[in-house]
Amino acid sequence: MATPNDPFNAFVAGPENAAMRDVAGPLSGLTLAVKDIYAVRGQRTGGGNPDFHAESPVAAATAPAVKRLLDSGARFAGRTQCDELVFSLMGQNVHFPHPVNPAAPGRVTGGSSSGSAAAVAGGLVDIATASDTGGSVRAPAAFCGLIGLRTTHGLISLEGTMPLAPSLDTFGWFARDAEVYERVAQVMLPERESPRWRPLRLAALDALLLGTAEAAEYARMVGIVSAVLGAPRAAPALSQSPGDLYWTFRKLQAFEAWREHGAFITRHGARMGRGVRDRFEFGRDLPADTEAVETPKRDAFRAELAALLGDDGVLVMPTVPGAAPLASSTFDQQQELREKALRLLCLSGLSGFPQITVPLGEVDGAPFGISLLGPAGSDLALVRTARTIMEKK
Numbered sequence: 465m466a467t468p469n470d471p472f473n474a475f476v477a478g479p480e481n482a483a484m485r486d487v488a489g490p491l492s493g494l495t496l497a498v499k500d501i502y503a504v505r506g507q508r509t510g511g512g513n514p515d516f517h518a519e520s521p522v523a524a525a526t527a528p529a530v531k532r533l534l535d536s537g538a539r540f541a542g543r544t545q546c547d548e549l550v551f552s553l554m555g556q557n558v559h560f561p562h563p564v565n566p567a568a569p570g571r572v573t574g575g576s577s578s579g580s581a582a583a584v585a586g587g588l589v590d591i592a593t594a595s596d597t598g599g600s601v602r603a604p605a606a607f608c609g610l611i612g613l614r615t616t617h618g619l620i621s622l623e624g625t626m627p628l629a630p631s632l633d634t635f636g637w638f639a640r641d642a643e644v645y646e647r648v649a650q651v652m653l654p655e656r657e658s659p660r661w662r663p664l665r666l667a668a669l670d671a672l673l674l675g676t677a678e679a680a681e682y683a684r685m686v687g688i689v690s691a692v693l694g695a696p697r698a699a700p701a702l703s704q705s706p707g708d709l710y711w712t713f714r715k716l717q718a719f720e721a722w723r724e725h726g727a728f729i730t731r732h733g734a735r736m737g738r739g740v741r742d743r744f745e746f747g748r749d750l751p752a753d754t755e756a757v758e759t760p761k762r763d764a765f766r767a768e769l770a771a772l773l774g775d776d777g778v779l780v781m782p783t784v785p786g787a788a789p790l791a792s793s794t795f796d797q798q799q800e801l802r803e804k805a806l807r808l809l810c811l812s813g814l815s816g817f818p819q820i821t822v823p824l825g826e827v828d829g830a831p832f833g834i835s836l837l838g839p840a841g842s843d844l845a846l847v848r849t850a851r852t853i854m855e856k857k
Contacts, residue, residue, distance in 0.1 A: 472564040474583035477543040481506045483526075489537030490651060494644065496538035497583045497592035500546050502527040503624035511626045512548040512557050512576070515732040527624030529635050529652070530593060536651045541589045544579030548740045549725055550595060550628050552576055553603055553802045554789070558737035562791065567609040568830035571788035572798070574604035577638070581608045584638040591648055594636040597628045598717060599784075599809035601636035602821045606833030607788035609823040610638045611645045611850060616840050617816030620652055629720035632713075632813050642851035649847040658845040659776035661838075663689070665696035666779065668706055672807055674786035677827055682782055685824045685834040688857045689780055693849070696780040699772055704765055706807040712761045713810035718747030719754045738795065766815045770839065773817070778846075779837040782808055783821040787830035812837055820846040822853055 510517035555578030566586035580592035581604035605612025
């Protein structure tokens with residue numbers, strides 16, 4: 465049940481029954497929505513699926529990452545809708561009215577952090593928690609004109625969080641305003657000296673843009689970034705193509721996802737949406753040695769990217785291939801864009817390195833983001849760099 469005054473179908477529950485207290489802190493005055501995979505004391509976690517919600521116990525404690533925000537003064541506004549078991553990228557859950565993209569109402573919000581993106585983009589809250597396994601911070605942020613950071617894997621605790629693929633799952637959040645985003649980052653992220661960035665670009669990633677309009681707008685965004693960081697230098701091609709990396713990512717994600725949720729899906733498979741069910745079944749049918757085969761490929765890529773970036777390299781890249789697809793587009797059309805987007809999004813996921821999307825562009829009247837991917841642990845530096853870029857654009 466959505467909360468009152470929610471024109472964007474962002475929420476699935478309000479703050480009722482949550483054990484909360486108001487505290488003073490660096491986030492005082494900011495309202496917070498929580499993606500429906502994080503435990504909130506006194507509430508059930510739904511995970512985007514009514515059967516999962518029914519089986520979930522009332523949480524005895526709030527997830528530590530969420531508690532840190534609340535203990536810093538943020539005020540809880542409710543739980544936000546997510547894609548089913550967070551295994552989708554479009555934000556159209558078959559069990560709920562689809563969230564509306566406030567920045568482009570005829571287009572999807574993106575997922576799986578769909579309700580969180582809608583709530584922030586629509587001004588219902590100041591900040592909202594998200595998660596990113598395959599792109600669920602970065603894609604909705606790019607589609608809805610928000611700032612979104614996929615954090616270094618393992619940097620922020622996921623205790624009290626419904627998992628999807630633990631070796632890929634990360635905590636994240638949305639905000640419209642760069643100053644607000646940095647305030648949250650200072651609460652959530654360790655301090656580290658910001659490097660003098662050495663910007664890089666990979667031709668194989670730039671080539672994934674959808675068309676000439678996207679390429680022209682991306683070039684304009686690169687110009688804005690270059691005015692702050694300097695023009696990105698062309699980096700040598702990686703030894704594994706975006707397509708190769710996509711398949712390694714997809715297999716590892718699906719294999720882990722089935723291990724996490726296979727027993728639940730076996731009981732409730734008929735009540736799952738088509739695309740989500742298909743992806744879980746793909747994981748179910750993978751060979752038993754999938755991790756043993758694919759993990760060395762991931763390790764080799766991570767080492768190669770780490771060597772390319774060093775301590776000061778930052779990869780300038782499209783967040784996704786274009787603007788959000790139309791909400792009325794067919795299942796197959798959305799699937800096609802999803803697969804293209806994952807060829808960009810999987811680099812951060814496989815490496816575990818942080819990536820921030822910055823809302824600098826527009827295509828066909830809809831938001832279009834550009835990303836900065838940095839070395840492990842450079843999260844706060846990326847947030848501050850994004851703020852500088854946004855303030856000087």
